Amino acid sequence: MRFLEPNFLWLLPLVVALWFWPRAVTGRADLRAFLLRAAALVLVVLALARPVVDTSVERGDAVVVLDASDSATAAPVLPEGVRDFVRGARRAALVTIGAVQLGPKDAELFDARLSFARDGSSSPLGAALEAAGGLVPSGVPGAVLLFTDARATRSDFAAGAQALAERGIPTFVSRTSATEPNGLPLSIEPLGTLRVGHTGRVRVRGLGATDSVRLESGDGVLAEAFATSADGRFDAVLEFEPPTAGFVAVRVVAAGGVAEATLAVQDPLRVAYLGGRIQGGGEALGQLLGAGFDVRTSPRADDGSLDEDAAGTVERLLGDAPLVVLDDMPAEALPEGLLEELAERVEQRGTGLVMSGGSAAFGPGGYADTALEAVLPVDFVQREEKRDPSTTLVVIIDTSGSMGGERVQLAKEVARLAIQRLLPHDKVGLVEFYGAKRWAAPIQPASNHIEIERAINRLDAGGGTVILPAIEEAYYGLQNIETRYKHVLVLTDGGVERGAFEPLLRRMADKGMTVSTVLVGGNLHSEFLVDIANWGKGRFYSVPNRFNIPEVLLKQPTSAQLPSYRTGNYAVDARGGSVWWGGERPTDLPDIAGYVESEARPGADVTLQVADTGQPLAASWMWGAGRVGAFMTEPVGSGTEPWSDWPEYGRFMGRFLARCASPDDGPYRFEARRQGHEVVVLATARFEGANANVRPAARTSQDRAFDFVEVGRGIFEARLASDPERELWLGVGHTDAGARMVEDRRLVVPSASVPEVAVDPADQLDLDRLAAATGGGSLATTGLRFGSRTTTGAVRSLAPLLALLAVLLYLVDVLLRRLPRRAASQRASAR
Incomplete structure (x- = not known):
């Protein structure tokens, strides 16, 4: 005692x-x-x-861990109960983090001391826990007493906590006071791929509240945005356009401090441009898009098609570029099999595709029934026009004596019905023969209904039947007439003279003049009139009475395909969300000068449409692994000439193309993560057979290469020793045919260490969970013990x-x- x-x-x-x-x-x-x-x-x-x-039933080793790093408001003080416990220990050790000053009496309590202080700038709490467990010899009961604010510049707590739990060393915890930052940035996280010349987005999160957040680099202020605050945190998204490619050092300035990071900015987006009709279209498109796009044109033959050498170049472009633009190029000018290859790459490999153009694209370009028709987000529209070709009809009516009575009236009725089938742009003439011949009505527009009807009414039977001169008169009258069809209709009762009909009629047929005959009256057949119709390449009709009047065929109406490319001035409406417009949707777009008619397919995202018809002007959709876009006019041709003065045209076209492009470059997707003192880089093949000819490759910013090992089908892994407290910059890609590395993407592996005062509460050490896992408890409420044997205290008062x-x-x-x-x-x- x-x-x-x-x-x-x-x-x-x-x-x-x-x-x-x-x-x-x-x-x-x-x-x-x-x-x-x-x-x-x-x-x-x-x-x-x-x-x-x-009163201890067993004495053991006691290890006290004192955390006095930057975030702590004051160095922890040993309570009296802890002193008594340490005095009752078999052996006592002290582990300190930061600068800890102990009084002479407290310093005498410990037999060993280990310090992790590095100017108070870091707190490797995980390493301190591992060291504490190592200070308790195997087979000896012990206990760890931890005084900490739970913040650490490195969140590698798992190994130390697991070692204490496995050995049955209870950990008793006491949370000390810490500085509570306000308006301090914690993390800088890129949202998606940052690419030079493209609008990039960075998310900044922090503790406390701040009015605004500013993103800066060595070139000045890149962006500034308001921050939203809730639940003791703030959040802001900043948009900016990276000025250069590479590894860009940035800093975020908020009300409570500054945070620094390195952003990986990728090279301009590679675009394989296949075009032939518009001279210099690829170069003009590159100038329109700006520095954010690397437009690579394919060489063309003299006729605008891709020859065999050019086809090889195209294949290489398709293999590298995440986006292909097929601009106003007719299908027949492309190498055989290229359309099928494009469709396969879009569906299986995620390659982006945009078809654009006018009279040489889509349906007009011959893409109907090709491999690309089903891939595109629009249906081709092909309108037809019914055309009634112009015709000149000369009606020859027999007014001889044999046609008297009902026969002449029947012939007039047949003539009227034939003339009624004519349209206003057609022409008609009337010749009668009665031993002589004369023009009862000269050839004139068929719209002169009254004049023609009067001429028919004046006809009356009388005289002889002499038909050959009447046919010759019709022949000479049709010589100077310019119409699609020329037709002669002979109405007679069949009692005609014999003569040199065949040479005349064949000559008329050779000149495009057809001759048909109508037998009027009681007879049902006339061999001679049938011969006349055959020689004149016409038809023979029989009209025995007024109840059997046939429909005389004078011409065959035809249909013609209307051009799908419409020219003129057409108002345009904007559609789609902010991802297509970079903000609010515009309402004052310029007119378009021409576009290809189409209809959006179900599920397609329409970004632009023609105001009057609702037809899509710009549309896209997902097809398999890739996105396909359709721009229904020439990006740099006559169709978009009114847009040349629209300031936002280049930005819109850049967003549209970038949205359709594949998010990944090259044949592999890469992911890097830290694992202790190593960085693990995982490469996954983007499509089947990607590793058949090329393998993944990577190197550090110091040009240090490291090898990949295949750990699964199409999955490769590489490990690289790295200081956890330093950033690592990587260039990742694949090897080409010459075993040289082609860099597809840049990666930044952040440091595992963060400033002490900038530790996210979500990443702090969970003291309650640590105590429960090791069988310990809180110093304020739990009796201390060594190993698994418990007492109400090491000493009893x-x-x-x-x-x-x-x-x-x-x-x-x-x-x-x-x-x-x-x-x-x-x-x-x-x-």
Whole structure:
């Protein structure tokens, strides 16, 4: 037993005064009362001296970890109970993080001391826990007492905590006070791929609140944005256009401080441009898009097609470029099999495709029923126009005597029906023969209905039948007429003369003049009229009465395909969300000068449409692994000439093409992560057979290459030793045919260490979970123990017990002093 406050023992001589105090008051001595009172006073003095006894059933090693890094407001102080526990330990050790100053008495408590202080700038809490476990020898019970604010510049706690739990070393925790930052940036995270010349987005998150966040580089301010605050955090998204490619050092400035990072900015987007009709279209498109695009044109033959050498170049472009633009190029000018290859790359490899153009693209370019028709987000529209070709009809009516009565009236009726089939742009003439011939109505527009009807009404039968001169008159009259069809219709009762009909009729047929005959009257057949119709390449009709009038065929109406490319001025409406426009959708777009008619397919995203018809002008959709776009006019041709003065045209076209491009360059996708003192780079093939000819490759910014090992089908892994507290810059890609590395992408592997005051609370050490996992607890509420054996303390205080005994003796003394009075009173009553 020992006394924690031995100075109170100097009060023991006061017990002797009790011997004299009763005599001075009562004048008599009471030995029993004196002894009780003296014992009670002795117990009170001993309780004030705080005697303690060691009650540990087993002694072990105690390791105290003190965290006094940058975020701590003050160095932790050892409570009295911890001192007692350490004194009762078999062996004690101290692990410090940061600058910790201990008093002489506290320093004497520890047999060993280990420091992780590095100017107070870092707190490797995980390493401190590992060291604490290592200070407890195997087979010896021990305990770890941890004083920390739970923040660490490196969040590698798992190994140390797991080692303590596996060895059964309980960890008792005490959370110390820490600085609470306000408006301090914690993380800078790129949203998507950052590419030179393209609008990039960076998300900044931090602790506390701030009005605005500013992104800066060596070139000045890149972007500034307002921040939203909630639940003790702030969040902001900044948009900017990286001025250069490579590894760009940036800093974020907020109300509570500055955070620094390195951003990986990729090279301009590679575009394989296949075009032939517009001279210099690739160069013009590159100028329109700006520095963010590397437009690579393919060489063409003299006729605008791709020859065999050019086809090889195209194949190489398709293999490298994440986007292919097929601009106003007819399908027949492309190498055989290229359309099928393009469709396969889009669906299987995720290559982006944009078809654009006018009269040499889409349906007009011959892409109907090709491999690309099903890939495009639009249906081809091919309108047809019904055309009634112009015709000149000469009606020859027999007005001889044999046609008298009903026959001439029947012939007039047939003539009227034939003329009624003509359109206003057609022409008609009327010749009668009655032994002689004359023009009853000269050749004139068929729209002169009244004049023609009067001429028919004036006809009357009389005279002989001489038909050959009438046919010759019709022949000469049709010589100078310019119409698609020229037709002669002969109406007679069949009683005609014989003559040189065949040479004349064949000559007329050779000149495009057809001759048909109509037999009017009771006869049903005339061999001679049939011969005339055959020689004149016409038809023979028989009209026995007014109830059997046939439909005379004078011409065959045709249909013609209308051009799908429409020229003119057409208003344009903007569609789609902010991803296509970089902000609010514009409402004052210039007119378009020409476009190819089409219809958007279900599921297509329409970005631009013709205002009047609702037909798409720019549309896209996902097809397999890739996105396909359709721009229904020439990007740099006559169709978009009114847009040459539109300031936003280049930005819109750049966003449209970038949206359709594949997010990955090259045949592999890359991912890098830290694993202790190593960086693990994982390369995954983007499509089947990607590693057949090329392998993944990577190198550091110091041009140090490292090899990949295949760990699965199409999956490769590389490991590189790296300091966890330093950033690592990587260039990743693949090897070409010459085994040289082709860099497809840049990666930044952040440091595993962060400034102490900028530790995200979500990344802090979970003290309660650590204590529960190791079988420990809180220093404030849990009894300390070594190993798995528990006590209420390493030492037990006797002061409470002594004080309780003193109170009991005082109560006994009071009771005894009352008993004699009761006995004396009873004897007095008996007397």
